Amino acid sequence: MSSKSPAKTVFITGCSSGIGLAAAKLFQAEGWNVAATMRNPADHQGLKDLPNVICPALDVTDTAAIDRALKETQARFGRIDVVVNNAGYALMGAFETLDAEQVRRQFDTNVFGLMEVTRAALPLFRAQGAGTVVNVSSMVGRIPLPLYSIYNASKHAVEGFTEGLTYELDPLGIRVKLVEPGAVNTNFFGRSADRANKTGVDAYNEYSEYQFSVMDRTGPGGSTPEDAAKVILRAANDASRRLRYSVGPDAMMLLASRRVMPETLFRTVIRLCLTPAAFNSVGRVLYKVD
Ligand SMILES: NC(=O)c1ccc[n+]([C@@H]2O[C@H](COP(=O)([O-])OP(=O)(O)OC[C@H]3O[C@@H](n4cnc5c(N)ncnc54)[C@H](OP(=O)(O)O)[C@@H]3O)[C@@H](O)[C@H]2O)c1
Incomplete structure (x- = not known):
């Protein structure tokens, strides 16, 4: 950013750790x-x-807190240019082992929280005639994986919501972006x-025991939170109508394969990649596992 242009303001959710923390540091440094x-x-x-x-208190499931945090930000910085909906977590496990309360909490945070933060920011963006919403989705927002059925569903909801919004908001000068990380080494x-x-x-x-062991080996070998933060910053600065930005070689490779492969073949490949023998080779390349 040129030192002559006035500083822009970003509002980010979930900054206590991982991608949100790295993004807050990177935007500040910029x-x-x-x-x-x-x-x-x-x-x-x-x-x-x-x-x-500033570090306003915000649980995204609390609509009153969303209003308070946005008002505190406006009062301090005058305007908000970019909202990054990053807060989220994964509910993991076979669907039948999860109860309705766990499912509801997953959607309250990953989907309804993100929607309510967006809803609260849009009047400001409309009044300004400009603004950008960056929604942190996931590779599994387009490529469902086992033991993530509810998390997959929450990120698919984020993808559908965000893509639909582009048509409504483009004419108002408001940009909406999706950042799709593969595995990132965080508290996730x-x-x-x-x-x-x-x-x-x-x-x-x-089945769960084996698949969880796979997940526990991918995370530490995945991208860094700083890698994800750089992509969020790029999306925030991109005034074009581009919607999706992937993070990491795993997301890039799998999303590209999904585009070119027939669905049945793609799902067979995913199934095969998750067998112990194949994962040990695929994992060595993508996640540096031993
Ligand atoms: N790491 C990955 O492999 C990966 C891959 C794809 C997508 N993502 C997405 O990236 C985003 C950030 O995750 P991360 O990897 O950085 O994990 P993380 O280190 O666990 O950070 C998650 C952040 O979300 C916050 N959070 C959770 N529930 C919240 C709520 N109700 N209200 C406000 N904040 C809340 C957490 O706050 P507390 O400290 O209070 O718990 C924490 O700051 C998530 O949306 C996740 O789905 C991550």
Whole structure:
């Protein structure tokens, strides 16, 4: 950003760790004003000490808190140019082992939270005649994987919502973007994940054990949060109508394969890649697993 142009303001959800934290740091380093929102501002990881950064409290499932956080940001920085809907987590496990409350919480955060933050930002963007919403989706928003059925569904909802919005918002000068990471080494696979078997159904235990071991090996070998942050910044700065931006070689390779392969063949390849023998070779290339 040129030192002559006035600083732009970004409002980011879920900045206490991972991609949100890296994005807040990168935008700040690039000269932006940053509202690095998080559920508990005590988790600010040093962000509060940086110039032109505020850390409003925001749980995206709390609509009153969304309004408060946006107002605090406007009061401090005057306007908001970009909203990054990053907050989210994964509900993992075979569908039958998950109860309705877990499913609802997944959608409340990943889908309805993102929609309500967007709803609250749009009047500001319309009044300005400009603004950009960057929604952090996932590779699984277009390529469903096993034991992620509800997380897949939440990110598919984000994809459908966002693509539909482009037609409504383009004429108003408002851009909407989707960032689609593959595996990124964050708390996503650990602290943030909900893997609880709440129904006691044990029919999937053997399958789950193997697939969870695959997930636990992909995360640490995936992209870095800083890689994802760079793509978010690129999407935020891109005034074109481009909608999708992938992150990492796994997302790029799988999304490209999905485009060119017949669906049945693609699903066979995914099934084969997840067998122990194949995963050990594919994983070595994509995720540096031993
Ligand atoms: N890591 C990956 O492999 C990967 C791949 C594709 C997409 N993604 C997406 O990337 C986004 C960021 O995840 P990450 O990988 O950076 O994981 P992370 O390190 O676990 O960070 C997730 C962030 O979301 C916050 N969060 C969760 N529920 C929230 C709520 N109700 N309200 C506000 N904040 C909430 C967490 O806050 P607390 O600290 O308070 O829990 C945390 O700051 C998510 O949308 C995720 O689905 C991640």
